[in-house]
Amino acid sequence: MSEGLLRVKGLKTYFPTLSGIVKAVDGVEFTIQKEKIVGLVGESGSGKSVTALSIMRLIRPPGKIVDGEVLFEGSNLLEKSEYEMRSIRGGKIAMCFQDPMTYLNPVMKVVDQIAEPLILHQNLTPSEAAKEAVEMISLVGIPHSSERAQDYPHQLSGGMRQRILLAIALSCNPKLLIADEPTTSLDVIVQGQMLKLIKELQRRLKNSLLFITHDMGIIAHLCDRVAVMYAGKILEYADMESIFEKPLHPYTQALIRSIPRIGMKRFQVIKGMVPNPLDLPPGCRFHPRCPYAKSICREEEPELLDIGDNHFLSCYLKDR
Amino acid sequence: MKVKDLTKHFPVKRGFRYNLLSKEREVVHAVDGVTFNIKKGEIFSLVGETGSGKTTTGRLIARLIEPTRGEIFFEGLPILELKKQEMHKVRRNMQLIFQDPFASLNPRSSIGGIIGAPFEIHGLAEGVEKRELVLNLLEKVGLSPAMDYIDKYPHELSGGQRQRVGIARAISLNPKFIIADEPVTSLDISIRSQILNLLLNLKEELNLTYLLITHDLSTVRIISNRIAIMYLGEVVELAPTVEIFNSPMHPYTEALISSVLIPDPKEILKEIPLKGEIPSPINPPKGCRFNTRCPHLRPECQKEKPELIPYKDGHLVACHLRA
Secondary structure, three states: OOOOOEEEEEEEEEEEEOOEEEEEEEEEEEEEOOOOEEEEEOOOOOOHHHHHHHHOOOOOOOOEEEEEEEEEOOEEHHHOOHHHHHHHEOOOEEEEOOOHHHHOOOOOOHHHHHHHHHHHHHOOOHHHHHHHHHHHHHHOOOOOHHHHOOOOHHHOOHHHHHHHHHHHHHOOOOOEEEEEOOOOOOOHHHHHHHHHHHHHHHHHHOOEEEEEEOOHHHHHHHOOEEEEEEOOEEEEEEEHHHHHHOOOOHHHHHHHHOOOOOOOOOOOOOOOOOOOOOOOOOOOOOHHHOOOOOHHHHHOOOOOEEOOOOOEEOOHHHHO | OEEEEEEEEEEOOOOHHHHHHOOOOOEEEEEEEEEEEOOOOOEEEEEOOOOOOHHHHHHHHOOOOOOOEEEEEEOOEEHHHOOHHHHHHHHOOEEEEOOOOOOOOOOOOOHHHHHHHHHHHOOOOOHHHHHHHHHHHHHHOOOOOOHHHHOOOHHHOOHHHHHHHHHHHHHOOOOOEEEEEOOOOOOOHHHHHHHHHHHHHHHHHHOOEEEEEEOOHHHHHHHOOEEEEEEOOEEEEEEEHHHHHHOOOOHHHHHHHHOOOOOOOOOOOOOOOOOOOOOOOOOOOOOOOOOOOOOOOOHHHHHOOOOOEEEEOOEEEOOHHHO
């Protein structure tokens, strides 16, 4: 694995609870190259969002990052002081969340919310920042930007709020943008418009993007590389085309097969359920649902290994 | 099932002073003049974005809320004219499956209690006999061994299992007609297919008719026989599934279909000709309600409301372009 813009190594984030330790993220590894869009796909509870929050060091106690490294431009973010982290968050690494109403300040004009990081990170004066903020609003495709800038979040529609959130995240031109399901709460048509915008802006601003989603449709239209996550681990990490055309992990294969296709009479199913995070199966975490499980899968946990062509796989089946 | 000119306007609540000073009463045009019929044994889907009135239509048909205007016939019976007791009998044949299995199951009642309740309400079975029926239903929806589930409470089950409980309750009285409101939206991808297959199997086994309410076109394409596309409280197009996808007639349907993200890297993301978002249902646009976003706008679209008329056999569309 070459040193990319961001390299996550053996990341483990655990949450102690009354009934035991929840290993939400348990040894996650991946690299994001410059100017690439990486999709992180998985079902709810697979640890996608916790991975993103861990990179930003936003895990709330009692949750804790217990092990691993997050190398951003070569330096480990997990060793930085809280003060240093503050200058990185929103500056070099920015994040865009799912629910715009929760993440926008309801009593602050949108122009001020976009200007805030510019004043903090780029030392602009408030009036310069406000001017820049209006430009950001038109950049994310909102018409009449100077009028809309004076609005409060409740005056905007869901799609526009999501665009404002994106404008805040992109305001300081971050090298890495982490987007956690930014289109999930939107309607199909608005979602399509939003994805186009995200892709267009990424090409123009030349930043890297970590896109978290559970929708294989979004992955197929947006990402360069895809990491498939399951029960706190990455099972497969490869180029988008390989994930769709020759998926190697049985879980990825099942995910691809479960996509509804024309002419199907019944839906393809993956048997069973995602395991309880308090009671993870020994060995490979997918083995209770895997149709090809062998005895070694039940006993030992496979490692995520490079099998050539930048295709990473965590499965014993490929060895023989 | 026949629905004719079904309309529901919700009054907008304002302060006392406003009511005193203003004569006008604003209403939300949630459902406005919806007409369709559902044939026996088919899966009929209502598709639309948030705020298009699809859920309200479902609730009106089940008579959970009373319409402002319109008629509903169930097996020829005008159900809106029925008295409470008569409606009670009709409900046996007409059941609902809700979107959120966390909100639609009583957290303080055991699974056995939830699924058994319909038998008690209709005075059909009690005690051991009822328990036997409930166990049977649990097996039928794939919660087996049923003994392990009957005494559990909703919080002990996963989302998919809860939705199965919701389905078991819906089919408990051998209904003829089921309204399923976004039955899989809140579930994970791997669980979604399991539940959809269950719904399809039950349909065959019990000769059910479904009204499926959803925004997910890729699912609808596979399971439904006919689709009605709703926009701002009105049906804009109604046709068999194949027709809707192969030759959509309404510009809104066209936009909806082109914005479905097909999970195949070879498919190129189509250009979506629509700008903006769905307008407020309090003051819907005059003329055709879609005129503010339509790429093929004509002068008559802003003046006259297009009727939902047959374009060809079984394919209805409400658009001036096709008249």
